[in-house]
Amino acid sequence: MNSHWLLYLFFAAGLVGIGLYALLTMRNLIKLFIGIEVIGKGVSLALLATGFAKGNILLAQSLVITFIVVEVCLVATALALIVNINRHTKSLDVRKLTQLKG
Amino acid sequence: MNGIDILLSPPVAFVLFLAAALLLYRLGRRMAPKMNKVGGKLTSYACGEDMPGTKIQFGYRTFFFVALFFTIMHVAALVLATVPSGKIVLFAALYLAVIFLSIMALVTRD
Amino acid sequence: MALDIALLVGLVLAAALAILAKDLIKAAVALAVSSLLLGIVFFRMSAPFAGVFEISVVAGLITVLFILTIALTKTDGEVQESRTALWIFPIFFIVFIAVDALVMKGLTAKIATLPAGPESGAFGDVLWKQRTFDLVGQLAVILSGVFAVLALFRKRDKDE
Helix, strand or coil, X not given: CHHHHHHHHXXXXXXXXXXXXXXXXXXXXXXXHHHHHHHHHHHHHHHHHXXXXXCCHHHXXXXXXXXXXXXXXXXXXXXXXXXXXXXXXXXXXXXXXXXXXX | CCHHHHHHCHHHHHHHHHHHHHHHHHHHHHHXXXXXXXXXXXXXXXXXXXXXXXXXXXXXXXXXXXXXXXXXXXXXXXXXXXXXXXXXXXXXXXXXXXXXXXXXXXXXCC | CHHHHHHHXXXXXXXXXXXXXXXXXXXXXXXXXXXXXXXXXXXXXXXXXXXXXXXXXXXXXXXHHHHHHHHHCCCCCCCCCCHHHHHHHHHHHHHHHHHHHHHHHHHHHHCCCCCCCCCCCCHHHHHHHHCHHHHHHHHHHHHHHHHHHHHHCCCCCCCC
């Protein structure tokens, strides 16, 4: 069981790494947000895999469900924010945000 | 687990329906007349005038509310589908009431 | 086990595609595919409720929201991603995976985990009776999300 757990955690860490890379290098706001989503996937995989390995799958499942509900609200708010930023700067470039005045 | 159970399990069903949708899409594309990508077919009809594109986008705002509405309803229905029996049903009713409140806030925006 | 590994590899590849794809619609679809694979992994870990949530909510509805936003924010000039970021990615990823493989076992050995105990009962009991305050948190987050979206899309009084 323990080796399976390490395998799942390995892939979860891979997902988090991909998301971090996106957050560090991308310039498109939607791409940045996709990076955050990928990190969230990695975290929920790690959470559920730990519950699976330790025999607490129901508890892990309920935590993951709460996480998904929070994620939905986060996505809605952040995408609304992106739409508003796009309306102001006429662009999706994150570098344009440093030039905002007023 | 016998064959029909595997066939009806949600991931397999999802993949099957995805394949069916892809098949329909390909079939429709095969049957449709060939699209020629020239001239007016690529531009939106505007009587030769330059229409500002931003004004058209404004109406899309409603779609965002509709999408959020469906999302919240979906999430609430899935969460409420797992309510056990017992006294906790009262708390589930409270959950439903707050969801109703947020839905009403979405629907009755000014 | 081989199927699990294949699913996990596909998950990571789809996530990488979601990051690297130039077309935003393709990126959103790749994200949906990765969460579909994650949902199947959840099903195979005998967590059907989390799998259903992941597939129907994250792969379905969040993708709809993403594609809606991409349609709303169509601009003339594409955002120019830096060219170096694309070709550094494989190097970064291989280095990250190597470090991950080396360090992971040592790190997880040090972390104290909760006492393992097999649990029984239905899923609904655990979610609604043990984690009742999580549901209160869910409600708070849903309400605040709705009001945040309403505030962000508020009609302007003077301009426009």
